[in-house]
Amino acid sequence: QKRFLKFCCYLLLTSSMLSAQNPLVTHIYTADPTARVFDGKLYIYPSHDAIPKNEEDAPRFYMPDYHMFSLENGSTWKDYGVILDQNEVPWGKKNANGMWAPDCIKNGDLYYYYFPAPPKDESSFRRIGVGVSKSPIGPFVWEKNYIQGIEGIDPGLLLDDDGKTYLFYASEKRLKGVKLKANMKEIDSEPIQIQGIPKGYVEGPFPFKHHGVYYLTFAHVFPNEGYTIGYATSKTPLGPYIYCGKIMDNIDNGTNHHSVVKYNDRWILFYHWWDISGFNKLRSMRADYLEFKKDGSIKKVEPTMR
Numbered sequence: 237q238k239r240f241l242k243f244c245c246y247l248l249l250t251s252s253m254l255s256a257q258n259p260l261v262t263h264i265y266t267a268d269p270t271a272r273v274f275d276g277k278l279y280i281y282p283s284h285d286a287i288p289k290n291e292e293d294a295p296r297f298y299m300p301d302y303h304m305f306s307l308e309n310g311s312t313w314k315d316y317g318v319i320l321d322q323n324e325v326p327w328g329k330k331n332a333n334g335m336w337a338p339d340c341i342k343n344g345d346l347y348y349y350y351f352p353a354p355p356k357d358e359s360s361f362r363r364i365g366v367g368v369s370k371s372p373i374g375p376f377v378w379e380k381n382y383i384q385g386i387e388g389i390d391p392g393l394l395l396d397d398d399g400k401t402y403l404f405y406a407s408e409k410r411l412k413g414v415k416l417k418a419n420m421k422e423i424d425s426e427p428i429q430i431q432g433i434p435k436g437y438v439e440g441p442f443p444f445k446h447h448g449v450y451y452l453t454f455a456h457v458f459p460n461e462g463y464t465i466g467y468a469t470s471k472t473p474l475g476p477y478i479y480c481g482k483i484m485d486n487i488d489n490g491t492n493h494h495s496v497v498k499y500n501d502r503w504i505l506f507y508h509w510w511d512i513s514g515f516n517k518l519r520s521m522r523a524d525y526l527e528f529k530k531d532g533s534i535k536k537v538e539p540t541m542r
């Protein structure tokens with residue numbers, strides 16, 4: 237009880253330490269920010285680090301639902317509230333508090349929201365589900381079952397110029413990828429392990445295409461170095477990839493799930509840190525500009541640490 241009280245005091249003391257740009261929002265804790273631009277508007281689909289209800293939950297991730305945000309007037313992040321609660325997931329385990337990093341993409345006129353959650357059939361640590369909406373802000377209609385044939389966390393989606401969609405995810409500390417069928421709800425190939433990613437714990441794949449090159453960024457743990465953000469490139473969506481180096485060094489943040497998006501002609505890296513809480517299970521999403529060099533390589537991002 238003493239430890240939990242100490243933890244609550246810390247939250248109260250640190251909750252007034254705000255900065256202008258980073259973290260992006262301060263009224264709730266947000267992590268794993270997947271930013272997307274739909275029809276010129278910037279959205280973020282993060283996960284939500286809720287405040288644990290009791291001491292037993294305090295040292296762990298406590299993630300019962302998802303919020304989402306959009307940028308209004310270039311400066312304010314609008315919170316749309318809970319867009320999915322864990323107990324609304326048709327195939328999800330009740331009250332498991334394990335709603336980890338999601339993603340959302342647009343294909344045609346529809347928006348597809350992908351998320352990992354613990355399944356009630358306990359067939360795996362996490363399965364990946366999908367919901368469909370006519371709007372980027374939902375409401376999403378949630379599929380009755382998880383996507384068959386894959387298991388893992390951290391879905392990251394790539395809609396290629398030819399209309400084919402690829403789902404990347406992390407499973408058993410490795411990155412995997414699979415082509416999706418046109419319905420966006422079923423796999424259309426055998427999942428493969430992405431080749432060319434350095435050894436070590438890896439998660440949080442984020443794929444995108446720039447000047448015809450496929451980029452795959454990921455959170456990566458080198459031995460004795462902690463979480464870094466690395467990236468690799470390829471001529472084909474599912475690789476093999478060539479490791480190109482780090483986008484961000486370890487900032488002692490526990491994890492470093494992120495996304496990279498071009499908005500108003502500038503590239504931005506979205507990531508998280510524990511600015512407000514001082515506790516790496518209560519994270520806050522952040523953003524800093526990212527630049528490409530002329531040869532297509534990415535300059536390392538120095539986080540604005542207040």
Ligand code: FUB
Nearest residue numbers: 268336337439440491493
């Ligand atoms: O936020 C929960 C999990 O931690 C994410 O799914 C991982 O990428 C890591 O950030």
